[in-house]
Amino acid sequence: MDRRRFIVAGAWIGAAALTGCSEGDIGRTTTDSETTTTETEGERTTTETEGEKTTTETEGEKTTTETETETETETETETETETETETETETTTTPIDIEPKIYSGTGTKVIRNQQIHSGLVVAEVTYSNLEYDFSNIQVTLRNIESGRTTQLYGDSGPVENGEGANVVDETGAYHIDIESQGDWEITISQPRATRADADTPPIDVSGTGQTVTGPYYIERTRVITATNDAEGDFIVTLWPMKAPWADFAMPLLEAGPGEYESSFTFDGIGYLHVNSDGNWTIQIE
Secondary structure, three states: OOHHHHHHHHHHHHHHHHHHHHHHOOOOOEEOEEEEEEOOOOOOEEEEEEEEEEEEEOEEEEEEEOOOOOOOOOOOOOOOOOOOOOOOEEEEOOOOOOOOEEEEEEOEEEEEEEEOOEEEEEEEEEEEEEOOOOOOOOEEOOOOOOOOEEEEEEEOOOOOOOEEEEEEEEEEEEEEEEEOEEEEEEEEOOOOHHHHHHHHOEEEEEEEOEEEEEEEEEEEEEEEEEEEOOOOOOEEEEEEEOOOOHHOOOEEEEEEOOEEEEEEEEEEEEEEEEOOEEEEEEEEO
16 A cells, blocks of 8 residues: 555645756747747747847847938939020011012013012112103002002102111012013012111111111110101001001101101111102111
């Protein structure tokens, strides 16, 4: 009886000793997505990783290591592309290039179906072999579609050459009507200029007979002073280079021989047309 108790007790103690040994030597590891815990008898180590914070915890002692990395990258790229398109028409626009056209003949003729652009038209006329010293010569444009007429040149004096000008408000086909009693040669041109090409006040010009001179860039109100030494009409007109009709200039002066002064208002590029049978001078300031 006593012997059996001893054997059972010994077996129980041995089993207990084996169990204690196993618990002392076997570790437990738990793995979480962000936490790893390792436990051994008398020691527990926990490692937590939270983004940028690492905590290591040992039983009886806790060590926390925080790593804060702040990277502030401020990339401010301000691309300011300012495209300023200032169309200063008077300086940047290239005018159309209109080639002069030369015609010649004798007596009264019609030059048919000629293309004319709206704006200033200048006629340079040379004539000879007139039947009379004061024979008349006229150059007129007639719009084929509308029938509107525009006189470019008219002279009944002894001078055998001159220039005339006018402005048409329609681009299209025109007949050029020429009335003459002699031989003639006519050059039709349409000068086109920019502001950079033009002279500005003060302007001082002189000449003889019918003349077209320019270009001039004139703005605001100005004063014109002129002289003329011949009998007959003395007419000074400042023609604008461009249409429309509403912008057409009236004569600055209409007089005879003598000295004259007047004021006028203009804004843009223009050409002076002087109608005289003699010598003349013009100042604009």
